[in-house]
Amino acid sequence: MKEEKNLTRREMREKILEERSREKGDFRRGKTISRHQKEHSERSENQKLVIRRRKLGAFFVILAIFISLISIFLFQFISKVSVVSNESKSQNLSKYEKSVEEYLNINPSERILSNLNKNALLGSLQKDYPEVLSISDIKFNGLTSYKIYLDFRKPVASWLVDGKEFFVDSEGVSFNVNNFEKPSLNIIDDSGAIVSNGKNVASSSFFSFIGKLVSAANKQGLEISKIRIPPLSLRQVEVSVKGVSYFARMSTADSAEGQIINFKKAIEYFGTHKISPNYIDLRIEGKGYYK
Structure with a gap:
């Protein structure tokens, strides 16, 4: 290069x-x-x-x-409950709140609202307080707080046994705490039947008869003041009305309306003829016997 x-x-x-x-x-x-x-x-x-x-x-x-x-x-968590009722005259509902709290303490998983067994809670309440009819609603009342709305049994009659007063609702259930006005109808039980608090004290047909009897009497202008069940029988009752000194013996197996109509006719007849019997027996349809 x-x-x-x-x-x-x-x-x-x-x-x-x-x-x-x-x-x-x-x-x-x-x-x-x-x-x-x-x-x-x-x-x-x-x-x-x-x-x-x-x-x-x-x-x-x-x-x-x-x-x-x-x-x-x-x-969802229920840490505090308050019990209210829109229909009860009683304002002291703390005992029901305590009962609910005791149930939730025994069943802590049911403090979650979605886990709450309303039927079991109702059964627990009714065990101690048979006057409770149902749990109508459960509403949110602030964080971890809920209101429980209770419905109470409304008595159609009071029931006196051995000097102790029970109340009876249209279902034939007895209870001894009334959260409504006292019913005017008084049932005196001399039948010897044992009344257990919270249990059916008579068949539903018996109290159906009582309800129809009261309704029919009101329609006829009669006010029933007392119903007595005589010894050893729930198949007949002795009915007293205001302003009349004697009672009528009626069969619970027959028509309440028909027997009330016959009772009114008998009252009018006795009033017209100035008769004052001890009682009138209307258990046989279409006939009446008095003494």
Whole structure:
């Protein structure tokens, strides 16, 4: 190879052009490598951002689920109860609240409203307080607090046994705490039947007869003041009305309406003829006997 000083002018120019061309090629290769590194770096950053976003998304989803569960728990959990009734004249309902709390303490899982067994709770209440008829509603009353609405048995008559007063509702269930006005109808039981608090003291047909009897008497302008069940029988009753000194003996197996109509006719007959009997027996349909 010729030394640089021995090169001709033409050879010198070619050498210079060759060196410039080589430098330019080296520059382009460096630029390509730099661009590749930059693109690789951007992809790496994008992947990191995607991963971060996924982690943040998962975190917020878990947080939302956690908050929802806490909210559901707070709105479903029963830590405090208050008992109310829209129909009872009694304002002292604390004993029922205590009974509900005792039930929930025995059954802690039922402090979650969705787990509460209303029938079992009602049965527990009725065991101690047979005057409770039903749980009509349970309403939210603030965080972890609920109102329980109770319906009470409404007496159609009072029942006197051995000097102790019971009340009887239309279902034939007896109880000794009345949350309503005292019924005007008084049943005196001399039948010797055993009355158990909270149990059926007579068949449903018996109290159906009593209800129809009261309704029929009201339609005829008579007000029944007392019903007596004579010894050893629930198939007959002795009915007294206001303003009349004698009673009528009636059969619980026959029509209440028909016997009331006959009783009114007898009252009118005795009043017209100035007769004052001890009683009148209307147990035989279409006939009446008095003494």
